[in-house]
Amino acid sequence: MTTPLHLFNSLTRQVEQFQPVHAHEARVYSCGPTVYNYPHIGNMRAYVFADLLGRTLSWKGYKLTHIINITDVGHLTDDADAGEDKLEKAASASAQSIWDIAQHYTEAYWADVTALNIRQPAEWTIATKFVPQMIEFGQRIADRHCYELEGGLYFDTSTVADYGRLARAKTEDGEGRIEAVEGKRHAADFAIWRKTPPGESRQMEWDSPWGKGAPGWHLECSVMSAALLGLPFDIHTGGIDHREIHHPNEIAQNQAFCGSDHSGAKLWMHNNFLVERSGKMSKSSGEFLRLQLLIDKGYHPLAFRLMCLQAHYRSELEFSWEGLEAALTRLKRMLMGVAQLRSQMEELPADPDGGWTLDEARGHVGGALLPLLAEFDKAISDDLNSPLALTVFEDVLAAKKIEREDKWQMLSAMDAVLGLGVLTLDRADLRLRPKSATITEAEIEAALARRKDARAAKDFATSDALRDELSAQGVEVMDGDALGWEWKLD
Numbered sequence: 001m002t003t004p005l006h007l008f009n010s011l012t013r014q015v016e017q018f019q020p021v022h023a024h025e026a027r028v029y030s031c032g033p034t035v036y037n038y039p040h041i042g043n044m045r046a047y048v049f050a051d052l053l054g055r056t057l058s059w060k061g062y063k064l065t066h067i068i069n070i071t072d073v074g075h076l077t078d079d080a081d082a083g084e085d086k087l088e089k090a091a092s093a094s095a096q097s098i099w100d101i102a103q104h105y106t107e108a109y110w111a112d113v114t115a116l117n118i119r120q121p122a123e124w125t126i127a128t129k130f131v132p133q134m135i136e137f138g139q140r141i142a143d144r145h146c147y148e149l150e151g152g153l154y155f156d157t158s159t160v161a162d163y164g165r166l167a168r169a170k171t172e173d174g175e176g177r178i179e180a181v182e183g184k185r186h187a188a189d190f191a192i193w194r195k196t197p198p199g200e201s202r203q204m205e206w207d208s209p210w211g212k213g214a215p216g217w218h219l220e221c222s223v224m225s226a227a228l229l230g231l232p233f234d235i236h237t238g239g240i241d242h243r244e245i246h247h248p249n250e251i252a253q254n255q256a257f258c259g260s261d262h263s264g265a266k267l268w269m270h271n272n273f274l275v276e277r278s279g280k281m282s283k284s285s286g287e288f289l290r291l292q293l294l295i296d297k298g299y300h301p302l303a304f305r306l307m308c309l310q311a312h313y314r315s316e317l318e319f320s321w322e323g324l325e326a327a328l329t330r331l332k333r334m335l336m337g338v339a340q341l342r343s344q345m346e347e348l349p350a351d352p353d354g355g356w357t358l359d360e361a362r363g364h365v366g367g368a369l370l371p372l373l374a375e376f377d378k379a380i381s382d383d384l385n386s387p388l389a390l391t392v393f394e395d396v397l398a399a400k401k402i403e404r405e406d407k408w409q410m411l412s413a414m415d416a417v418l419g420l421g422v423l424t425l426d427r428a429d430l431r432l433r434p435k436s437a438t439i440t441e442a443e444i445e446a447a448l449a450r451r452k453d454a455r456a457a458k459d460f461a462t463s464d465a466l467r468d469e470l471s472a473q474g475v476e477v478m479d480g481d482a483l484g485w486e487w488k489l490d
C-alpha cells in the first residue's frame, strides 16, 4: 500500500497532496547560504530539511532536480532592503577580496553539507554567474512593475495581485518594514538593481541599463529558479524567516515575469528555526555555533543530523548540549543493533543503483516486514514526519524472527530517506577525539588494559589509581555502560 505524499504549503497554510507539475518529476529550489561567514548549525538545519524532502521525493519515485544557490552578492544587512551588502561589508572588514571570502565560506558550507550526509543537488547555482540573466529579467519587468530612483531600480509591490499573501502581511503598513530609501512608493517596495553611488566603486559591480551596480537579493532566486527549473516548478524551500520578506518578493517578481498571478512554485515550504536558550541563532551577530565546534567537542556530525530529524521540520528546535548527547547515544544504539546484525551475516546485500525507492523496497523485503515498510512510508509521507519514521526504523532493528537479509534490506531502504549512514558507520567513527584532548587512543587503551589486569589480580588500589590518572586527562572510564562503551573523552 502506498500513501500519497502530503506536504504543508505555506501559501495556503494547509497540508496538500503533492501533484507534480511534470509527470513523475519533482523540481525543487532551496534558498542557499549567504557566504560572508561560516554557516551556523541553524542554517544547516535548513539543508537537512531540504535534503530530507529531496530524499523523500526520490523514495516516492520522482525524478528529482534539486537546485541550491550560493548567494555571493546582493543580500543586505537588513532583509527589508536596507544596509550594506553582507559580502562587501565582510570584505571591507578584512584584508581579503570579496571573491576570496565567497570562495572560502562556500567551501566551508560544502564541508558541512558533506559531513551531514546532505546529498549533492543537481546544481549549485552561484548568484554572480547569473547576472546577465538577472539584467534580462529586470528589463522584462521594468516597464510595467518598476520605477527608478537615485539608488536604483525598485519593484512596485502594488502592481501585482495580493502582494504579501505568503507572509499574510498587510501591504501598506509593511509590518515593521522601515522606509529606508527615500522616494519609495510603498514601504514594501524593494530593489531589483542597486546602483553604485556616484564617486564610489564596489568590488562587485556590473553595467546595466540602470547604471553600474549590483542585483537585488530577491531577484537572484527568481532568476535562477526560472532558468534551471522553468516556471512554474514544484517546491521552493527556505527557513521560516524567508516566508516574511524574501519569498513574498520572489513571488511578486515571478508574477510580474509570467504576467499571471502564479507564484512561480506550487508549494512553498519553510523549516522552523533552531534556537538557543538565549534566542534565535544569528550569523550576523557574529557569535554562533558551527558544526565544526560540535565536532571539535567530540560529537559526530550525524548526531546533529539525528537531532534535527528527531523534531518535525515545522517545529522550533532548541539546541542544547544535553540534547546533542542524547542524540549521539541514540545513534550509538542504532549502530550497535546494526553491528550485531552485520556480525551474523556472511555477505551483505548490495543497495540498488541510485538508492532505494519505495517500489524497490517493496520488491526486496520479505512479507513479514511489509507492514513496517508501509508504516515508515506513511510517516514520511505525512509532511515528512521524521520523528515517527525514526521510531519505525528502531522497531525494525528490534524486530525478532525476521530473515537477516530482509532486515538489512529494509534498514538500508529506510536509511535512503533518513540519511544517517548507519549501515556504513562504524562504532569507532562515533568516538571522535575532542580537539582539546592530549591523550591518544592507544594510550587510553593501554591504560585500560593495565587496569583490567590489576582488577583481575584484585589489585584495586592500582585499578583506582589508573582510573584517576585517566580522569585527570579528561577520560571517563565507563564500567558497565549499557551500550558497551568503555570510555569517553569529556
Ligand code: AMP
Pocket (backbone or CB within 6 Å): 031, 032, 033, 034, 035, 041, 042, 043, 044, 045, 046, 071, 237, 238, 239, 240, 241, 242, 271, 272, 273, 274, 275, 280, 281, 282, 283
Ligand atoms: P542565510 O545564509 O542567512 O541566507 O541562511 C541560509 C538558510 O538558513 C535560509 O534558508 C535561512 O532561512 C535558514 N536559517 C537561518 N537561521 C536559521 C535557524 N536558526 N534555524 C533554521 N534555519 C535557519
Ligand code: ZN
Pocket (backbone or CB within 6 Å): 030, 031, 032, 221, 246
Ligand atoms: Zn532565495
